[in-house]
Amino acid sequence: MLKDAAIRQLVKDVELKTCVIFDRMMRHRSAGTVAQRLNYDVTTVSKHLTKLRDKTGDALFVTEKGQKIPTERAVELHVTVQKVIDLLATEFDGVATFEYSSDQTHFTILVEDYFSTLVAPQLVDTLTAVAGDISLSIDVIPNISDNEKSKKMVKAYQEMMLAGDIDLLVSAHQQAFDQSDIKTQHLLSDSMIAVFDEAVYDLVSEDDELIENLVQLKGSAVLKALPQKPEAGHSDISGFATVMNTLKGAAFYAELPKRFVQEQQCEKLRCFELSNTEYTLYQYWHAQNHKNPAHRWLRRTLKTACQQVALV
Numbered sequence: 341m342l343k344d345a346a347i348r349q350l351v352k353d354v355e356l357k358t359c360v361i362f363d364r365m366m367r368h369r370s371a372g373t374v375a376q377r378l379n380y381d382v383t384t385v386s387k388h389l390t391k392l393r394d395k396t397g398d399a400l401f402v403t404e405k406g407q408k409i410p411t412e413r414a415v416e417l418h419v420t421v422q423k424v425i426d427l428l429a430t431e432f433d434g435v436a437t438f439e440y441s442s443d444q445t446h447f448t449i450l451v452e453d454y455f456s457t458l459v460a461p462q463l464v465d466t467l468t469a470v471a472g473d474i475s476l477s478i479d480v481i482p483n484i485s486d487n488e489k490s491k492k493m494v495k496a497y498q499e500m501m502l503a504g505d506i507d508l509l510v511s512a513h514q515q516a517f518d519q520s521d522i523k524t525q526h527l528l529s530d531s532m533i534a535v536f537d538e539a540v541y542d543l544v545s546e547d548d549e550l551i552e553n554l555v556q557l558k559g560s561a562v563l564k565a566l567p568q569k570p571e572a573g574h575s576d577i578s579g580f581a582t583v584m585n586t587l588k589g590a591a592f593y594a595e596l597p598k599r600f601v602q603e604q605q606c607e608k609l610r611c612f613e614l615s616n617t618e619y620t621l622y623q624y625w626h627a628q629n630h631k632n633p634a635h636r637w638l639r640r641t642l643k644t645a646c647q648q649v650a651l652v
Contacts, residue, residue, distance in 0.1 A: 356428075358388040359421045365389060365401070366418045367526045369408040407618075419647045426640050438633035440471040445634050448477040449508040449642075450497065453579040454530075454600050455621065456480045463645040479506075483579055484513040498522060501626035507635060508642065509624045521627045525639065528646040530597040532617035537587050538608045584609065599649070621646065 361384075364374045371389070375382045393400050398413040410418070451460065460478050467474055481497075484490050490513075498517060500506045510527065517524070583594045584606060597619040601611060623642055629635040 355388070358392055359424060361385055361388045362392055362400075363418065363421050363425055365408075366410060366414065369401075369410075369529075415647075415650055419644070422643065422647070426643075438637040440474060440634075440637050442473065443471070443634065444473045444475075446475045446477070447507045447638055448479070448505065449510060449638075450479050450481045450506055451510040452483045452512060453480055453581055454512065454597055454619070455510045457581075457603055458599055458649050459528075459642075459645050462648055463642065466641060466645055480579075481509075484511045498626075501624075502628070507625065507629065507638060510621060510642070511624065512619055512621050514620065514622060517624055522624055523627055523630055524622050524624050525643065527621040527623055527643060528650045529621070530599050530619040531613070532595050532619055533598050533601060534612040535584065535587060535594045535596050535601055536610050536612075538610050 361374060361378065361380075364377060365371065365385070368374055368377065371382050371385045374380075375385045378385075389400065396413060396417065398411055400414040400417075401408045401410055403409070456478060463478075464476070467476055481493070482490070484494060494517060497506065497509055501509070501522070580596055580600050581604070583596060584601070584604060587594055587609060595617065598611075601609070623639060625635065625639065
């Protein structure tokens with residue numbers, strides 16, 4: 341246990357406000373956005389980030405192609421900061437402790453293929469290690485988009501949440517639900533890359549103007565025709581793995597999350613880094629479960645699994 345003098349120094353060095361500002365900076369990557377969301381001025385946000393930089397001896401964020409990218413130290417620190425914030429939120433909300441080590445609750449979550457490929461294995465390992473009696477169903481759904489079919493499915497998912505048929509939905513679609521009874525939380529972010537079939541890559545890599553245009557695109561996670569073949573149009577695909585299979589030998593490129601592509605280890609595909617693009621994963625749940633101890637534990641466990649993936 342820390343002595344009083346050490347506690348006083350800790351409070352002096354790291355305020356709760358500093359932790360909250362840092363947490364929001366990790367989510368939004370913009371001091372202006374953080375200031376607006378927390379109703380602070382930008383000077384206050386900058387002051388607290390500078391204080392944390394001085395304390396850690398690390399830059400925490402670097403600017404690459406106009407984006408604020410967290411350093412490895414920042415990602416590690418955020419895991420601890422998030423745990424502190426979640427713990428305090430739980431205590432002050434008056435939520436009882438969930439005895440996950442002996443509970444036999446069954447959870448059902450719907451996820452897109454990014455989560456099922458990269459995060460689900462980590463999540464299952466965690467549950468097996470610390471909560472062996474809890475059971476979990478992970479059902480993979482098509483990637484949510486803005487088309488009419490997806491909108492109908494989103495409505496059905498919301499009704500399933502209300503009925504208690506599913507506990508969580510994990511998607512990269514930020515506006516998947518706009519109803520006030522659906523809560524959301526950021527889980528992780530990934531950079532987007534343009535992916536080509538190897539033969540197509542060799543053809544376009546010599547076209548400097550084409551490459552310059554590509555790296556300025558904003559990611560949409562859809563197949564798109566290369567500029568020299570506009571008549572081919574573009575097509576929404578239900579999953580990233582399907583996109584990668586469709587690329588083989590085709591005059592298309594796809595904008596895909598970098599970690600997902602790396603996990604697939606496809607030798608016949610080549611990539612370009614894209615600027616100002618990001619893949620962001622969120623978890624959604626119905627407001628009726630917001631303060632449920634078991635549900636809060638599940639959400640924190642998902643968040644932790646995603647943070648561990650982000651460290652790799």
